[in-house]
Amino acid sequence: MATDRRNEDFLDFGDVKRTRSTNLAQLTKLYKELEKNLISYENVEHVKQLYSKLCERFEQFKLAHLQCLDLCTQSEVIANLEVNYERCHENFVEFRDRFSQYIASKKSHEEEIPEEKREQHELERAQIEIKFRQQVFNQRSELEEANLEESVWQEAVEEDTDNNSGIMNIRNISQTASQTLQSSIHESEKECINMNSISGQTAATDKPTMNINNSTQGISAQSGFSDVSVSSIDSAFQRLASTLHEGFNLPKPELFTFNGTPFDYSKFIRNFETNIEGRISDDSLRLSYLIQYCRGEAKCCIEDCVLLDSDEGYKRARAILYSRYGRPHVIARSFIEKLVYGAQIKASDIEGLSKLALEMQKCEITLSQLGFNSDIDNSENLKVYC
Structure with a gap:
């Protein structure tokens, strides 16, 4: 009877030890799979499932280990089992900490996404502001070129009208238009600084031309000259605008030389x-x-x-x-x-x-x-x- 009892205990210890080894192998497999999925935040749900399986498998391994200790009578085997368990427990604690850090990093990453969007929005606004300032710079360049051509324009007007008063009126129109364009540029710069939307910027860009037209019409309405003088002035103004437009957009013509042939x-x-x-x-x-x-x-x-x-x-x-x-x-x-x-x-x-x-x-x-x-x-x- 004593011999049969010892054989039954030996068989029970062997079964429990095999169960313990099987659980340990499954733990190793889960560790490797978790290791591959912890490198990305795209597999969060899958990582959570693997971690849950890991915890369950470790509990099964722990139970089998305790059963082995209860059934084993050899001190050397017990010591080896204890050392092996401590090593497995350390691995489990390490992966538990890594999982906690992974979840915390995922939440931090989700909180950083709105910040990145905000920075991207600021970058887009800065690019739009640079583009708008370039438009203001182009307006200033056109104003300077128009001032350089003003003397030529005045000569063209003087050829078409002998009325000195009309000439002075034209010069006043030119000066008023230049002042209006300058004030419009200042308004554009203010609009650039306080811009809130792209549509607002586009409206600000279109202001200079409208202001010039309105100022010119207002001055023409207030002038007391005859219809003939006003017509001559308008004609000269149109020729000037056409000349300036052609001069700004067309390439300079080639000038020939002559060597006496x-x-x-x-x-x-x-x-x-x-x-x-x-x-x-x-x-x-x-x-x-x-x-x-x-x-x-x-x-x-x-x-x-x-x-x-x-x-x-x-x-x-x-x-x-x-x-x-x-x-x-x-x-x-x-x-x-x-x-x-x-x-x-x-x-x-x-x-x-x-x-x-x-x-x-x-x-x-x-x-x-x-x-x-x-x-x-x-x-x-x-x-x-x-």
Whole structure:
């Protein structure tokens, strides 16, 4: 009977020890799975479930361990079991602390999200403010350019109206418009500082133009001039606005130079009249530009004209250039001689033939404008061309 009792106890201890080992293996598996999921806050619910399973499994392991201690009679085995349990308990306590820190960090992260949104909103507002200040800067630049063009505008107005009172009124309008634009810019800056919404900024940006129009209309309504004077003033103002708009948006035209070659005279003079003479009324400035854009012999012919009076000097310089290089028969002869007595071109010279065709086209355009079409159609010249 005693032997059977000892065998039954031994079998019971073996079963309990196997149960203890199984629970320990399950604990190790749960530790590894928890380790992988603790690196992200996206798996919070799954981490909570794993932690709950871990706690249940540890309690089962603890119960099996206590049963093993009750059934075991060997002191060495008991000591090993105690050491193993202490190590497992330390691991469990460590993971319990890590889980608590994980949950606390998750709550802190959720509280930081509104702060990040607030910072992002502040950044967007700062970007909008920078953009708005750039618009104010552009308005200031336009105002400065308009002030530079004011003298040219006043000359254009003086050519259209002889009424000195009307001229003074136009200048007052210009000054009032400039002051209005400046005050509008200050309002825009205040609006930029106190901005509350994007729509408010857009409205502030549109103020300057409206203020200028309203101020101009108010001044025009109060002026006591006749309808003809007001019409002339409005016309001059529209031309100024158109000129300023074109000057701000179009690239600067290319100015040709002239080195004394007759077949370049016509296009040089046309280009000079369009870009210089048509825009400047002062003959002394016209003469200075004319000398500046001439080269070589052509410049030597006219540079002494600066010693004459401004009106006479410019006219004299133009007359010298015309007499030496701009007479129609001189230009026509230059083109014809260049084509007739130029270098021989072979039929296989594609590039040379292309250049010849281009020169003939230039010749046709220039001579037709000078009225020398007969020289182009001259039979002798055509034979030489062919």
